[in-house]
Amino acid sequence: MKPRFKQSKEIKVGVVGYGGAFNMGRAHLQDMQRAGMTPRAVAEPDAARLAVAAKDFPGIQTFSSVTEMLAGSDVNLIVLITPHNTHAPLALQCLRAGRHVVCEKPFAITTAECDAMIAAAKKSGVMLSTYHNRHWDGSILKALEVVKSGVIGDVVRVECHMGGWGKPGDWWRSSKSISGGILYDWGVHVLEYTLQLVGSEVTEVTGFAKRGFWAAQSKWGKDTIEDEGFAVVRFKSSAWATLCISQIDANMKRGMVEVTGTKGTFLWEYDTHEIIVRDGDLTRVTKGRNPPTQWEKYYDNIAAHLTKGVPLVITPEWARRPIHILDLADRSASEGRTLKAKYG
Template sequence: MKKILYVFGGPDFHPTEWAGQQLKQLLAADGRFELKATSDLDAFVSLKDGKYAGVVLFTTGFKDDLTPAREKGLLEFVKNGGGFVGVHSAADSFCGNRAYIEMLNGEFQTHPNQHEFKLTIAEKNHYLTVRMPDWSIFDEMYHLQNHDPAKCTVLATTTWQGKQIPMAYVRSHGQGRVAYLANGHTKQCWQHPEFQKWLVRSIAWTTGSELPDKTIRCGVLGYGPAFDMGKGHAEWMSATPGLKTVAMCDAVPARVEAAKKELPGLEGYFGKLDEMLAMKDLDLIVDILPHNLHAPTALQCLRVGKHVVLEKPFCITVEEANDMIDTARAKKVMLSLFHNRRWDGDYLTIKDILARGLIGEIFHIECQTGSYNHPGFWWRSDKTISGGVMYDWGAHFLDWILNLVPSKMTQVTGDFQKHVWHMVTNEDHGQAHLRFENGVTASFLISQIAAIVGPKWRILGTLGAIEANWTEEVTVVSFASGVRQDSKIKVTLPGYGTVQYYRNVADHLLMGEELIVKPEQARRVIGVIDAAQRSSAKGVSVSPALGCE
C-alpha cells in the first residue's frame, strides 16, 4: 500500500482540513493508498526519507513560507520520481517561490463568482479521464497566469467569455509526475463522484500507475426475449471502453439463432454454459437467467475464475448469497449485481437534497409500487422460479432504501398476502417494515392488487419532507431556513444507469478502483426479503440473517 502525504492549511474559506478527511475516506475505500494529513510545512523537508510515494497539496497563501529547506525537500522529491497533486488553491500557494510555480505550471490570477459550470474532457485516453463523461459542478473557477499549455497535457477545460480555461492538466517534472486540479473550493465539489474519481486517479497516476493495455472479454448467459436484456447487456458492455462482448449462451436454440442475427460478429454462440466457459480468454460473465438459476450458474462461473455480474435479484436465499461471496473471495474474482437504478434521476436528486440538509436528518422512509393487474403467466409469477413478489422491483427499492440509511438493520417485519390471483403462485401483495440501529424506520410495499398506490417515495426528516412519483419532479417541503419553503425540483428521467454501471466495472477490473455495487450490499437486499418472509410466516418481527444487518 502506497503512502501519501496530504498537506493542508490556510484561511477557512477553503475547507482544506475537512477535505483531507474526505480524501482519507476515499482512499480507505479504494484500498491502494494510506493517507497521512498534516499542516506542518516542514513535512516537505522529510520527504527525502522515502516514506511517501506522493504528495497532495491543498493550501492557500503561505507566499514566502516555502523556505529553502522546504523547497529543496518538495522539488527534489518530485524531480527524483515522487508524485505531486495540487488541488485548487495549490496554485495560490508559495507564490513567492518561482521554482514551485514553474513545477506546477500555473499560478492563480483571478476567479469569477461561484457558479455552476461544465467541465469538458479534452483528452479522453489518459489515465485520469478514460471513460469519464463531461460533468458540471457548482464551484469556484480558477483562472491561471504563468501557465504554458505547451508544457503540460490539458485533460479538461471549461469556457469563460469565449476562452477555454484549463481545469485539469498533468505534466512531468524531472522523473516525477505532477497533476493539477483547478476545482475544489466547495464541499459540494469534493463530494461529487467525478471530482472524487479525478482525485484518486491523480494520486494513482502521479505515483506510477499506467493505463492498462487490456480489454475485458465478456460473455452473456441468457438471451431471453423479455425486455431484450441479453442484447442490451451485450451492447452496453461493448459500448464501454475496455469491455467487449465476445460470446453468448442460451439453452434454447431459437434464442441462439436470434443472437446470431442481432449480435453478428461475436466469437462464440453456445447452447451450454460449460462450452462458453471453455472459450479462450473469456474474463467476465453477465448472468441474465431466471432468478432461481442465478446462484448455481454464477457459482459455476466463479469456480473457474470468471468475474460475474448478475442481473437483479442477487439470488433467492441468503445461503446462496454467502456461497457466491465466499467463492468469489476464494478465487479472487469480481462479483457484482446490476443495480443500475442507483443512477435514476429521481434517486440522485433525492440524495442531493439530503446531502444539502434541506430536510434535516431522515427518520422515516416509505416506498410503494404496484397496480391492480393480472401478473401474467410467465416465470416471474412462479414463486419457485422468481422467489416471490418482492424479488423483482423489490430488489431496486430495497437497495435504494439501504443505501440512504448508513446504519445496520435491527428488525424486519414482513407481511405477504394472497387474495386474488390464485392461478399463479407468487404472492399478490408484500410489505417489509425495517428498523435501523440509528432509529430510522422504513417501509416498502409492492402489490398486484393495489387499486390505489401511494407515492413512490415519501421521506420524512427533522426539517422537512420529500415526495416523488414516477414523474420528472421531486416535491420538497423544507424548514431548513427557519421558514417553510415548498419546492418542485425538476429531475432528468432515468437513463437506467447502464453506462455508469459498466463504466465502474471496467474501472474496477482494469484500474483497481472501488467497485460501487458490492456483493455484500446485494446480500443485504436478499436478507431483507428473507427476513420479511420469515416474519410473515411466524407473525412476529425478526432480525436479519448474519451478514445482512
C-alpha cells in the first residue's frame, strides 16, 4: 500500500464504540490526536456515551451506528472499540467501504474471520491493523532485552497464568458468545508477548476448558465463559508455551509470565520482574521494576505508515497469529484432540 496522506492531520479518525468501562474511545482519540491525526466522528448506539464523546471533543460528528457514520462522514481511518464478536463484521463493513481500519484487540474471534478481514483490506487497498498497545509494555520490552542479552540462555518454555478465584462479572466479557471465551481478553496480550519471545512458528495447539462451575450464578447462564481455559502451544523451534486463565484457581501461581531458558528464568508481574540464574551451586536473583510502557509508538507507527509508507509494526498477519492459537485452543478443547496450526 502506498502512502495515502501528505500529513498526519489529513487522517480523519472515526471511532466506533465509546464505552464507559475504561473510557477507551477517549484514550484512542487523544492518542491519535497526539500523533497528529484529526478526531472527526464517533459512532455509538448508547446516547449517554455519545453525549460524553461530544463533551470530550467539542464539534465532533456523532452517529448512532457505523452505517450512519460511513454514509454521513468523510472519516478515512476507523477505529473499532466494541465487544469482541462485533470486530469482524464491523471491520468488513468499513474495509469494503474503502476506509483504513484499526481494530481493538482481539483482532477477531476465529481464524476464518481474520482471513476474511485480511482479504477485504487487500481488495480495497487499505490498511488494517490491531491495537496491540501491549507490544510496547515495559515488561515485554525488558523481557526481550534480557532474552537478547543471553543471560537466561535459549528460551525453552513460556508460561502465562492469570486470574484467581471469583465469580465472572455481569459485563459482556463474561459472555462466551460475545467475548470469545475466558482466554480472549487478556490471553491475546500474553500470547502476543509469547510470540515475540519465541520468534518461531506455531505447529500445534492443545486446549482444555472447565465449564459450568460459575454458570448457575452468572447472569449469562449457559453462555457464561469457561471457569478456566488452558492451552499448550508447540513451536517449530521446539520451544513450548502454556496459557492458563482461571476464575477457579484459589492458589494462582506467582508471576504473570515466566520465561524459562537454558541458563535461567525471567519472571514478571505487570510492574516488576525477577531474573533468576544459576551460578554453579548458587542461585542469583535480581529484582527490578519494569521500564515505562511506550504505547504511543502504536499510533506514531500508524501515522508514519499512512503518510510516509513506514512498514506497519502490527500487521494483520501478525494480529492473526494469537487469534489462530486461541481459535485452535477453543476447538481443541471442544473436540478433545490436538490441532495443527496453519499459516496463511
